[in-house]
Amino acid sequence: MKRASGLGAAAIAVGVWLAAAPAAMAAASAVRGEQIWSRCQACHALQYDRTGPRHCGLFGRRAGSVPGFDYSPAMKRSGIVWNTATLDRFIADPLGTVPGTTMGYAGVADPQERADLIAFLRDAKCGKDTGLGR
């Protein structure tokens, strides 16, 4: 039974994707992603902590693990490791994905915008030579 309902959901998801495909999912673009990331800059920088933790080195990092940043217990306990899939889910709905997070941001609803944003964040390495020391 579980299996059948799973397939049903998958079929619906594919239907939605096909309907949205022509207008939506172009290849992810880090250049567009940088523009979308400007929304995050209200609280985040790449190379240093602000209201939110630094965004450099996000890929492969355990949630809540930047030394010295005062995370919520919810984030520290979440067990998330940041990658394309986990970032997509969190950015779509921060409070729904990590209930109790102190990230007071509604999220990015558009899947294409999230893909672009994640393409940008994937390249954000910590270090002085990135040219992204903002």
Ligand code: HEC
């Ligand atoms: C209003 C301020 C604010 C905005 C805007 C904001 N964030 Fe955050 N963000 C935070 C705070 C505060 C935390 C720490 C949350 C916690 O500890 O629960 C956080 C945590 C995160 C984390 C977890 C990082 C880690 O080290 O585990 C990610 C990923 C993240 N934010 C991505 C984003 C992205 C992407 C955007 C823009 C689309 C964004 N945030 C916009 C405040 C913000």
